[in-house]
Structure formats: C-alpha cells, structure tokens
Amino acid sequence: MQITNVLRNKISAIPRVSVETRFKRQVGLILISPWLIGLLLFKFAPILASFVFSFTDFHLLNPDQIQFTGLQNYRIIARDREAGIALWQTIQLAFVIIPLQTFVSIVIAALLSSQQLLAKNTMRMLFFLPSIIPSFSAALMWDGFVDPSTGWLNRLILGPLGLEALNHFSYGDASRLLFIISSLWTIGPGILIMMGSMQGISNEIYEAAHIDGAGRLKRFFKITIPLITPAIFFSLVLNLTAVFGGAILLDRGSRWRNDFSSYDGYVNFVLFDMFKLGYASSLAWVFFVIVMIIVLIMFGTSKRWVHFPDREN
Amino acid sequence: MTAALKRFSKVLPFNVFVWILLALYLAPVLFMIVTALMSTSQLDDKKAPLYPARIVPYTYDGQEYQLYNVPIENRIQPMALIKPGRASSLLIDPQHPENGLIEWRGDWRTLIGVYEFHIAWENFSHLFDSMPVSKMVGNTFMLAFIGELGVLCSSIIVAYGFARFSLPGGNLLFYVLIATILIPEKVTFIPTFYMYIKVLQWRGTVLPLLVHLFFGNAVYIFLLRQNFKSFPIDLEESAMLDGAGPLRRLVSVIMPQAWPVVITVSLLHFFYTWNETRLASLYLGPSSSWLPVSFAVQNYQSLTPIQNVIEASTLIMLIVPVLILFLAQRYFMQGLIITGAENKQ
Numbered sequence: 275m276q277i278t279n280v281l282r283n284k285i286s287a288i289p290r291v292s293v294e295t296r297f298k299r300q301v302g303l304i305l306i307s308p309w310l311i312g313l314l315l316f317k318f319a320p321i322l323a324s325f326v327f328s329f330t331d332f333h334l335l336n337p338d339q340i341q342f343t344g345l346q347n348y349r350i351i352a353r354d355r356e357a358g359i360a361l362w363q364t365i366q367l368a369f370v371i372i373p374l375q376t377f378v379s380i381v382i383a384a385l386l387s388s389q390q391l392l393a394k395n396t397m398r399m400l401f402f403l404p405s406i407i408p409s410f411s412a413a414l415m416w417d418g419f420v421d422p423s424t425g426w427l428n429r430l431i432l433g434p435l436g437l438e439a440l441n442h443f444s445y446g447d448a449s450r451l452l453f454i455i456s457s458l459w460t461i462g463p464g465i466l467i468m469m470g471s472m473q474g475i476s477n478e479i480y481e482a483a484h485i486d487g488a489g490r491l492k493r494f495f496k497i498t499i500p501l502i503t504p505a506i507f508f509s510l511v512l513n514l515t516a517v518f519g520g521a522i523l524l525d526r527g528s529r530w531r532n533d534f535s536s537y538d539g540y541v542n543f544v545l546f547d548m549f550k551l552g553y554a555s556s557l558a559w560v561f562f563v564i565v566m567i568i569v570l571i572m573f574g575t576s577k578r579w580v581h582f583p584d585r586e587n
Numbered sequence: 588m589t590a591a592l593k594r595f596s597k598v599l600p601f602n603v604f605v606w607i608l609l610a611l612y613l614a615p616v617l618f619m620i621v622t623a624l625m626s627t628s629q630l631d632d633k634k635a636p637l638y639p640a641r642i643v644p645y646t647y648d649g650q651e652y653q654l655y656n657v658p659i660e661n662r663i664q665p666m667a668l669i670k671p672g673r674a675s676s677l678l679i680d681p682q683h684p685e686n687g688l689i690e691w692r693g694d695w696r697t698l699i700g701v702y703e704f705h706i707a708w709e710n711f712s713h714l715f716d717s718m719p720v721s722k723m724v725g726n727t728f729m730l731a732f733i734g735e736l737g738v739l740c741s742s743i744i745v746a747y748g749f750a751r752f753s754l755p756g757g758n759l760l761f762y763v764l765i766a767t768i769l770i771p772e773k774v775t776f777i778p779t780f781y782m783y784i785k786v787l788q789w790r791g792t793v794l795p796l797l798v799h800l801f802f803g804n805a806v807y808i809f810l811l812r813q814n815f816k817s818f819p820i821d822l823e824e825s826a827m828l829d830g831a832g833p834l835r836r837l838v839s840v841i842m843p844q845a846w847p848v849v850i851t852v853s854l855l856h857f858f859y860t861w862n863e864t865r866l867a868s869l870y871l872g873p874s875s876s877w878l879p880v881s882f883a884v885q886n887y888q889s890l891t892p893i894q895n896v897i898e899a900s901t902l903i904m905l906i907v908p909v910l911i912l913f914l915a916q917r918y919f920m921q922g923l924i925i926t927g928a929e930n931k932q
Contacts, residue, residue: 295753298752298753299752299753299754299755301748301833302748302749302751302752302753302754303748303754303755304748305744305745305747305748305752305833306744306745306748306749306754306760308741308744308745308801308802308803309741309745309764309802309803309805309808310760311802312741312801312802312803313763313767313802315802316775316779316799316802317767317770317775319778320774320775320777320778320779320782321770321774321775323777323778324774324775327777327778334781337781337785382608385605385608388601390597390601390602391598391601391602391605392595392598392602395917396916397605397609398916399912399913399916400609400613401609402912403613403616403909403912404612404613404616405858406858406861406905406908406909406912407616407862407901407905408862408864408881408885408901408904409862410864410885410888410889411619411885411888411901411904412615414888414894414898414901415615415616415618415619415898415901416615418615418618418619418622418894418898419614419615419618423633424633426614426615426617426618426637429637430614430637431614458612463855466851466919508809511765511768511769512768512806514769515769518769538771538773545777554773554777555774555777555778557773558771558773558776558777559774561771561773561774562770562771562773562774565769565770565771566766566769569766569769573762
C-alpha cells in the first residue's frame with residue numbers, strides 16, 4: 275500500500291506529458307521501430323559481440339577452443355608495426371582526400387548550378403557518371419589510362435604539354451597520387467547534395483547582395499558557402515565514412531585496391547588470411563573508438579561553423 | 588534568333604571551360620570506350636593511332652595481307668606486305684598487282700601501316716560467350732527488386748517517423764541514426780559474418796544480401812527525412828482534421844510530394860545493387876545460381892588478360908545504369924536537399 279503511494283507520488287513528479295504528445299510519441303516509436311530493431315540486431319549486438327571477441331583468441335578454424343585472453347590482443351596491437359603504419363597511412367590519406375573531395379564537389383556543384391550552363395541535365399549526368407562505375411572496373415580504367423607506353427596520360431596530356439612522361443604508377447608516391455586523384459570519382463552523391471542545397475538558396479538573397487555591390491566571388495563566399503554548410507557537413511560525414519570504411523552512400527562494390535595498405539585492408543588480411551577473429555575484432559574496436567572520437571569532435575565543432583537556419587529563430 | 592546567338596556567345600567561354608574540365612574528369616572513361624572498340628592486334632602495335640583502327644587488309648591470291656607505307660623510289664607508297672623479313676621483304680603493289688612480287692630491302696618492322704577506322708565488335712561477344720549474362724542480369728534485377736522493396740518501405744516509414752513525430756529523448760535517436768552511418772563496417776562485420784556463416788548456415792543463400800535491407804538504411808532515412816521536413820505541414824494538418832491516420836497521411840499527403848527524392852534514393856540503391864560484389868563474394872561464392880552480374884563480371888575481368896576485352900565488358904556493364912540515369916535524370920538531377928532542419932529543437 276505504502277509502495278504504491280510512493281510510486282504514485284513519483285509518477286506525478288514526472289512532468290505531465292499531454293495525452294496527445296504521448297500518443298504522438300507512441301506512433302513515432304512504432305514508425306521508427308524497423309530501424310530500431312535493425313539497430314539492435316545489426317549494430318549494437320554485433321558491436322558488443324566483437325567487443326567480447328576482442329578479449330579472446332577466437333579463431334575461425336577452431337571456434338570451439340575459444341579462450342579468454344584478457345587484454346593480450348590490445349597489448350599485441352600496441353606493438354604491431356603493420357597496424358600502426360596502416361592506421362597512420364589511412365589517417366594521412368583521409369586528411370588529403372576528404373578536403374579535396376569536399377572542395378571539388380563544391381566547385382563542380384557551383385559550376386553545374388550556374389545559369390550560364392548549357393544542356394544542364396546532360397552535363398550533370400556526365401559529371402555523375404564516374405560514380406556509377408564499379409570500383410574494380412574503375413581501377414582497371416585508371417591503370418590503363420596511366421600506362422606508360424599505351425595509356426593516354428603520357429601520350430595525350432603530359433606529352434603535348436611538354437611535361438616529363440611518368441613511367442610507373444604501381445608503387446610509391448605516384449601510386450598514392452593516382453589513388454587520391456581517382457578518389458574524385460566517388461563524389462557524385464556529394465555533388466548532388468551540394469547542388470540540392472545551392473538550389474535551395476532563394477534568388478532574393480543574391481539579388482539583394484548584388485544591389486549592395488557584392489561581386490560574384492564575394493556572393494559565393496559570403497552567401498553560398500555559409501548557406502550550404504549543412505550539406506558540407508553531411509558530405510564530410512559521408513566522405514569520412516567512405517575513407518574509414520563505414521556505410522557509403524554509393525558503395526560501388528569492393529574497395530578500391532584492397533592491397534593499398536589501409537587499416538581496413540590490414541583488418542581484412544588478419545581476418546581472411548589468418549582467420550584470427552579475436553585479433554581482428556580488437557583491431558576493429560581500436561579503429562571504432564578512433565572514428566567515434568573524430569565523430570564527436572566533428573559534431574562538437576559543427577555548432578560553430580554549420581549554419582542551421584532553425585536555430586536562429 | 589540573333590538574341591539567342593548573342594546569349595550563346597556570351598555563355599560560351601564558361602561552357603568551354605566546363606567542357607574542358609569534364610573532358611579531364613572523364614578522360615579515363617573515354618580511354619575505356621576507345622580501348623573497348625580496339626582490336627587486340629592494335630593494342631600491341633605501338634605505331635597505331637589513338638582511335639580504334641586496323642591496318643587496311645588486302646586480298647591477293649585468296650590470302651589476306653596488310654598494307655604498309657613503304658618508301659620506294661623516293662616516295663612513300665602503300666604496299667601489301669606478302670612476306671615480311673628483317674633484311675628484305677616481298678611486297679605487292681595494290682594498284683598494279685599484275686606486276687607481281689617486288690623485293691624491298693629493309694626491316695619490315697620499321698614500316699608504318701596504312702590505318703583505317705575499324706571497330707572490333709568481336710570484343711563484345713567475348714563476355715556473352717563466357718557466361719550466361721542475361722540470366723545474371725535477371726538475378727541482379729531480382730535482388731534489386733526485393734532489396735528496393737525492403738529498403739524503400741522501411742526507410743520511408745522510419746523517415747516519416749523522424750520527420751513528423753516527436754520521439755522520446757528528443758533528437759537523441761536522430762543523432763544515433765547519423766552516428767550509425769559512421770560506424771566502421773569492420774566492427775560489426777565480424778560477428779555478423781560469423782552469425783550468417785556458422786550459426787544460421789546462410790552461406791550460398793541470398794539472405795545475407797537482403798535481410799538487413801528490410802530494417803532501413805541510415806543514409807536513405809536521413810535523406811528522406813530531410814526532404815519530408817521541407818514539405819509544408821498544413822496539408823497534413825487538414826488531412827488529420829478529416830480523420831486521416833498517420834499511415835494514411837504518409838501515403839496520400841507526403842508521398843505525392845516526395846517522388847523526386849524517393850526516385851533518387853531508389854536509384855542510389857539500384858546503382859549500389861548493380862555494382863555490389865563484396866557481399867556476393869563473401870556469402871554467395873562463385874558457383875551460386877543467384878550470382879549477380881557485377882560479381883561474375885568482376886571475376887571475369889580479373890581472369891581476362893586482354894585489356895580491350897576487359898574494357899568491352901565494362902562498357903556492357905555500364906549500359907543499364909547509364910540508361911536508367913538518363914531516363915530518370917529529370918528527378919535525379921534536382922539534387923539532394925539537405926537543410927539544417929535536423930537541429931530543430
């Protein structure tokens with residue numbers, strides 16, 4: 275009797291939510307329930323499971339002899355040179371590729387949104403085209419294109435410009451450069467996102483700025499860029515994910531050159547060539563923590579530079 | 588007319604600039620198309636032109652020979668090479684075959700052929716000869732159809748929930764949604780892989796490729812929600828006053844406005860399915876009867892050493908997505924609208 279009274283007091287202490295709001299919340303929960311169930315089944319449960327795996331010597335070929343090894347995997351990672359190199363290369367690459375992709379997609383989106391552009395839809399389609407080429411085929415195309423003797427790079431571009439012919443693209447800085455340039459072939463969705471939000475900017479703002487004497491460049495940097503920051507933010511999120519191996523807006527099949535010593539490639543190697551599920555899990559978890567820290571930093575700083583129109587009202 | 592011309596000349600410099608940029612951006616694609624049309628012998632011929640070409644053939648005595656530009660009697664003359672040799676070769680003058688064989692001194696390999704434009708259509712039949720392409724395209728379409736059905740229905744409903752209903756925890760769930768986009772795939776992959784292969788024994792079935800799609804896709808949900816939020820709410824409110832329930836409002840108020848973004852998302856998913864090879868290689872294996880065309884073609888490309896045949900198969904694989912992109916461009920090219928609306932407090 276007393277307990278029910280305490281309970282009743284507690285319930286009445288919770289700020290009253292109107293019946294309508296509560297109904298709306300229930301409907302909302304039911305509507306998003308497919309995603310919630312998926313979240314539990316395909317995200318939370320596997321993440322927890324791989325966390326547990328990461329403390330074991332789980333091996334694909336004899337899964338029955340699984341044993342807890344405590345922090346041993348993480349101690350090995352701390353001394354694993356290859357993991358360190360792969361991680362460092364991935365982060366370095368991300369710092370080059372992501373700003374480049376973002377910058378180029380803004381420029382292309384601006385060009386494609388220009389009122390001077392002829393055959394708008396065709397041009398947009400053509401700029402989107404590389405993004406639907408499977409990455410394996412794209413890799414073969416680029417290899418053929420830069421081939422020192424038969425490719426077009428030396429014969430059609432570097433030769434006529436009087437530049438020195440490039441002799442190899444299979445290793446070293448040249449291969450890295452090729453990788454970075456070819457990463458621009460994945461920005462189609464990014465361009466679409468930028469274009470969409472550029473079209474959302476009303477002409478009145480531009481006209482007002484024009485009357486006030488703002489030039490084309492000034493209008494671009496003072497109006498367009500600030501107003502598309504939400505799109506920039508989202509495309510940063512997507513590009514980051516593409517480099518770090520998460521969900522990709524337009525996943526084109528197997529990752530571009532698995533042999534490129536990225537962290538993802540190293541985890542693949544541990545997983546599919548050495549079958550060490552336990553060690554691969556701890557490698558994945560280390561990476562997960564690093565990515566989540568980067569995400570938190572991104573979300574934390576987003577309030578400073580991302581222009582959210584609703585917030586100002 | 589002159590006004591249109593005037594406008595054209597005014598915008599021309601800008602457009603030429605965009606065209607040059609496009610040419611640079613698509614240069615490897617052009618290279619792929621041109622290579623796909625070349626014959627294998629042209630690939631080995633260092634002196635061949637950049638466009639698809641062959642050395643002009645010449646029939647003599649029932650046999651086929653090739654024409655070369657030969658320096659004879661102080662001028663260069665096209666001659667058919669009958670018997671090549673390092674020191675001397677036997678030639679025939681195609682203008683005067685009745686003169687018989689002419690001996691020419693010099694290495695035949697220094698000669699440059701007489702080229703004509705020629706497309707090697709046989710490159711394209713190679714792919715169709717080595718695998719049942721149409722059946723595999725059928726597989727891909729089937730996978731795409733089931734996947735689209737699952738991912739569109741679930742994502743649209745979830746996006747509607749996020750766009751129009753306040754949820755417990757405010758925006759927290761929505762932040763979780765965005766955060767899941769960023770979770771590195773590897774951290775969830777290992778247990779999922781183990782589950783599918785060892786526990787559920789789903790290897791060789793299409794279930795691992797499809798099941799997760801029925802629970803929505805975070806990126807699609809995000810894109811759809813942003814769009815739904817941008818629609819005016821008045822129509823829904825009046826529908827609600829008329830007694831329309833949540834699902835009814837989604838179907839008859841939201842959906843009619845949402846076609847462009849729904850088409851965009853379904854196209855993104857179609858392109859994904861069309862090119863998907865990773866899950867197929869992990870779970871289906873190369874001998875499955877459900878083999879999607881992308882995975883089969885990738886295997887074919889990695890086993891084929893000849894560049895023109897590889898590029899021809901790439902070109903074939905591009906036909907369907909390019910056709911679809913072309914047909915749906917009106918919706919697709921409007922762009923994806925991302926506003927800052929996600930931070931509505």
